[in-house]
Amino acid sequence: MSDPDRPEGGVATEPGVSYAIARLHQLVFAAVSERAARHGLTALQFTTLSVLNRHGVPLSNSQLARRSFMTAQSMHEVIHRLEQDGLIARSPHPNHGRKLPATLTTKGRRVVVACEKAVAEFEKTMLKGLTKADRSAFLRTLKAAVKNLGGGFGEGASRD
Amino acid sequence: MSDPDRPEGGVATEPGVSYAIARLHQLVFAAVSERAARHGLTALQFTTLSVLNRHGVPLSNSQLARRSFMTAQSMHEVIHRLEQDGLIARSPHPNHGRKLPATLTTKGRRVVVACEKAVAEFEKTMLKGLTKADRSAFLRTLKAAVKNLGGGFGEGASRD
DNA sequence: CCTTAGTTTCAGGTCACCTGATAACACGTC
DNA sequence: GACGTGTTATCAGGTGACCTGAAACTAAGG
Numbered sequence: 001m002s003d004p005d006r007p008e009g010g011v012a013t014e015p016g017v018s019y020a021i022a023r024l025h026q027l028v029f030a031a032v033s034e035r036a037a038r039h040g041l042t043a044l045q046f047t048t049l050s051v052l053n054r055h056g057v058p059l060s061n062s063q064l065a066r067r068s069f070m071t072a073q074s075m076h077e078v079i080h081r082l083e084q085d086g087l088i089a090r091s092p093h094p095n096h097g098r099k100l101p102a103t104l105t106t107k108g109r110r111v112v113v114a115c116e117k118a119v120a121e122f123e124k125t126m127l128k129g130l131t132k133a134d135r136s137a138f139l140r141t142l143k144a145a146v147k148n149l150g151g152g153f154g155e156g157a158s159r160d
Numbered sequence: 161m162s163d164p165d166r167p168e169g170g171v172a173t174e175p176g177v178s179y180a181i182a183r184l185h186q187l188v189f190a191a192v193s194e195r196a197a198r199h200g201l202t203a204l205q206f207t208t209l210s211v212l213n214r215h216g217v218p219l220s221n222s223q224l225a226r227r228s229f230m231t232a233q234s235m236h237e238v239i240h241r242l243e244q245d246g247l248i249a250r251s252p253h254p255n256h257g258r259k260l261p262a263t264l265t266t267k268g269r270r271v272v273v274a275c276e277k278a279v280a281e282f283e284k285t286m287l288k289g290l291t292k293a294d295r296s297a298f299l300r301t302l303k304a305a306v307k308n309l310g311g312g313f314g315e316g317a318s319r320d
Numbered sequence: 321c322c323t324t325a326g327t328t329t330c331a332g333g334t335c336a337c338c339t340g341a342t343a344a345c346a347c348g349t350c
Numbered sequence: 351g352a353c354g355t356g357t358t359a360t361c362a363g364g365t366g367a368c369c370t371g372a373a374a375c376t377a378a379g380g
Contacts, residue, residue: 204335230337231339
């Protein structure tokens with residue numbers, strides 16, 4: 001019903017879990033992008049600042065790349081832009097002539113904290129109506145699926 | 161521990177649900193992309209063929225776009241390429257001079273069925289070790305979150 | 321010293337999206 | 351039957367997020 005063009009043939013095997021994950025991600029990504037945009041950031045820029053903020057200690061381009069599961073070249077584009085925009089600063093590592101660890105500037109910290117607050121609000125909306133048990137089961141399953149696929153969460157990607 | 165560069169300061173507020181969803185999606189997307197690539201498709205091309213296959217009846221560019229939550233212009237790029245590659249065919253709608261409904265070609269159907277099989281295998285791997293109850297709770301929560309964010313799943317996006 | 325591995329960075333390419341603009345058609349209203 | 355409103359297909363141009371390849375430098379171990 002609700003589809004006047006549909007005759008009868010297609011039984012329509014329903015879409016799998018992958019599809020539901022993709023759809024939810026699409027909505028989450030859009031929501032995060034929108035909130036980050038209010039502070040002049042893309043979602044990727046926000047998450048990169050967030051990683052830096054959570055880690056507490058300066059991280060080099062390569063380290064950030066590993067934690068974000070992308071190439072150093074891709075990460076370079078991100079932090080180059082963040083540096084231009086004055087959200088991070090990079091100064092040479094004391095006892096390593098090649099590494100350029102990045103730290104949040106005051107402006108960068110202010111922005112990332114504001115974004116994180118907005119995202120936390122958003123998550124509350126997303127999970128509205130779910131019990132504490134539902135939420136923890138959800139998170140547990142997400143983590144289990146990641147683990148089953150051989151992935152981590154980038155807390156300590158290899159060494160570093 | 162496991163991080164020699166980490167002194168003491170950062171308490172590291174742990175990343176939220178959004179982050180876990182993004183990470184799982186990243187792995188799922190990579191896995192689907194890889195499997196689709198074996199048949200010469202991108203993940204997006206595969207899902208588009210899949211929508212067409214599930215629906216059973218020809219869909220126009222605009223209809224496909226609505227079901228996939230993107231603009232008609234973006235979808236046009238996808239189906240134009242699929243048409244070039246001989247995976248779909250488009251012929252004018254009998255009683256509408258502008259619509260160009262797309263159908264799967266024999267080749268297209270063969271490819272999408274093969275991909276769907278590969279993806280189903282993949283999903284089994286991803287959910288290994290989870291009980292029937294875990295899986296249905298997971299899917300239920302995914303759907304609830306989508307609903308909380310005001311999204312549907314494109315089965316009947318508005319009319320059509 | 322020389323090799324191997326890690327790091328930063330430039331150059332160039334692809335894919336998945338977007339907005340804007342055009343042109344043709346559909347259809348109800350006057 | 352002309353007219354406005356909405357839908358559709360499609361071209362043109364642009365951005366963000368990724369990639370590989372290659373160059374140059376540094377670190378560390380034989």
